[in-house]
Amino acid sequence: MKVPIERIRGIIITSPQANHSSGIGGLVHIILFSTKGKITIVGPKGIKVLVDSLFEYCREKSPDSINYIELNVTEINQFSICNVQFTVISSVRHKSIPNYGIICQIKNKQLNQKTIAMFNGDIRDFFPMINHIQNNKIQIDVLVCDYKANQTNKIQRKREYPAPNIISSIVNNDIHPSKFVIRCYSSKCIKEEINEIITHVQNEIQVQTLIAYNGTHVTLY
Structure with a gap:
């Protein structure tokens, strides 16, 4: 939209x-x-x-x-914009250049209530946010996370961002979303590798998995 x-x-x-x-x-x-x-x-x-x-x-x-x-890098940030509730939590990597994950809770007549979690970066770095989701028993309707593959060697790429089985494990064991969106913001992403992740996640955890390449709009609801 x-x-x-x-x-x-x-x-x-x-x-x-x-x-x-x-x-x-x-x-x-x-x-x-x-x-x-x-x-x-x-x-x-x-x-x-x-x-x-x-x-x-x-x-x-x-x-x-x-x-x-x-x-704040060290605290849970909570605020609202136009009656939409946001929780923003820093990742654990690169403290000098912080990245933040977002939990967005939307309420309206059409959607009732939807909760979207977005990880800006490697999902493995966001265990503080994952812990917050688990401890507060937050049901995530849509999970959005980044995937970047910009190395020349496939082994190096998988060292930079997690392999499909790791992503599947985190999504299935820790978050349990109704829909999973992989956001590829780099034009250097390898489609074969992304398709491997989609196939693995859908086969392992039976969660609808979508991909958003550069400029692609994905319906989050």
């Missing part, structure tokens, strides 16, 4: 790395020109400084209509 730009009320940045955060200035500028409503920007420490500096560079005043929430 594509959302009109004027309806966007929240942006969550899950990593300070450039491929996650460098486009925030242009996006915010477009949103603010499209609507008079307030928006919430959530991100790692320094997100407000980043956005303010971009407006300053353009010789413009940073708008008062932006509400900022800076994420």
Whole structure:
């Protein structure tokens, strides 16, 4: 589902790395020109400084209509945007460059209640978030996780991101989603390897498994 730009009320940045955060200035500028409503920007420490500096560079005043929430690396972050509840938890790898996973709980008349969990990075790094799901007995309707294969050697690729049996084990034993989406954000992903994961997961745990390549929209509901 594509959302009109004027309806966007929240942006969550899950990593300070450039491929996650460098486009925030242009996006915010477009949103603010499209609507008079307030928006919430959530991100790692320094997100407000980043956005303010971009407006300053353009010789413009940073708008008062932006509400900022800076994420804490060591704590569970909980907040709401437009009555949607979010829980954001840091991964355990690369403490100097944190990645965050998101649990999103949506309630409306059409969907009743749906809970979506998104892992930004290697699923093995997110055991704090997995523990939170288990300890609070959260039923995950849709699990979205990244898969990246950008090495030249297949053995090296599987060292970087988990092999199909590891993914299957985590999904089946720890999370139990109703739907599983593998997000391939790199054009270097190997389709044969991705198809191997899909086949393995579906055969092992009988969970509907979908893949989202670059630019592909997958219905999360």
